[in-house]
Amino acid sequence: MYRVAVCENNRHERKNIDKLCNEILSESGFPFRVTSFCGADELLCVLEENPFAFDLLILDIRMEPLSGMELARRLRAEGNRVSIIFATGYEEYLREGYDVQPIQYLLKPITKEALHKAINVDLQLNHIPKAISLSYGNKSVFLETDQIIYLESQNHNVYIWMKDEVRSFRMSLRQAQEYLPDSQFCRCHNSFIVNMAWIRHLSHSEILLKTGQTLPVGRSYYRALQSNLVRYLNRI
Incomplete structure (x- = not known):
């Protein structure tokens, strides 16, 4: 089961990313579950109870009171190696956060093609050893x-x-x-x-x-x- 958390404070963007994740993973045939959060503090509460609750976090960088970048750095400081994809509408943030080793940075509005490539990178790097990929x-x-x-x-x-x-x-x-x-x-x-x-x-x-x-x-x-x-x- 591939468990994805979408954390985005913009309701429209959150629904779009959630929809794209469901489309991409449904087409792949890989068992999955997508859970959405409207704030990083809400997601942090879940991760504090279970650090292994998700395989992939898709994080908006600019959120309050806790930003996606701050959440990522906190997780890494605690030794949590969960996969992270950052989503941002600002190119200046693309140089930040490489110390937390994200899978990818995606510029908003996020397209299905870009998200599909990023998810595939994570699957290939971290999860495919437990699965096979049949291409046709x-x-x-x-x-x-x-x-x-x-x-x-x-x-x-x-x-x-x-x-x-x-x-x-x-x-x-x-x-x-x-x-x-x-x-x-x-x-x-x-x-x-x-x-x-x-x-x-x-x-x-x-x-x-x-x-x-x-x-x-x-x-x-x-x-x-x-x-x-x-x-x-x-x-x-």
């Missing part, structure tokens, strides 16, 4: 690796069987495998790739998954699968 056309879809049970190739499509849904993509299984961390996923058949975290039992001919489902094991894949599974189990 002009879109990128993020899927949490722990939620993926297995992939199946069928009629030139790849079906990704997840804990709560099935997603389909127009690509080959070989192409899909390039996006997967080989430390966690292994080919077990010409038509299947399995997430080793979901394997309950392995035999020469089939895999019993923790869901109760079974997958076939191709004869030529068994030894590599067995070796990779032992390596995976020794690592976790």
Whole structure:
């Protein structure tokens, strides 16, 4: 779950950023929650109770009584490394605050394209190791690796069987495998790739998954699968 806090004292701008965040993250397929705050002091109260409440803060710089810059510096002084994107309508602020290591500065009015790029930077730097990014056309879809049970190739499509849904993509299984961390996923058949975290039992001919489902094991894949599974189990 990617948790975003939008902190902006201008009601119109706050609603716009909230709307853009919801559009961008809905299109990505990455699980998310966006929470809006009208002041930095309000957000600070939440963070004092739970410093890990959010993965990303989108902060207006000019707010009263506590500015977004002051909030960021206070968080960094306390050792909080939450990702920060600053939003400002004044170019003179673009030189400030690099000591708090923000992901990006965005000039108002914020566009969807600029915010999309900034969010993608944070996802790639800090969150994608727990997910895969599948690109097709002009879109990128993020899927949490722990939620993926297995992939199946069928009629030139790849079906990704997840804990709560099935997603389909127009690509080959070989192409899909390039996006997967080989430390966690292994080919077990010409038509299947399995997430080793979901394997309950392995035999020469089939895999019993923790869901109760079974997958076939191709004869030529068994030894590599067995070796990779032992390596995976020794690592976790």
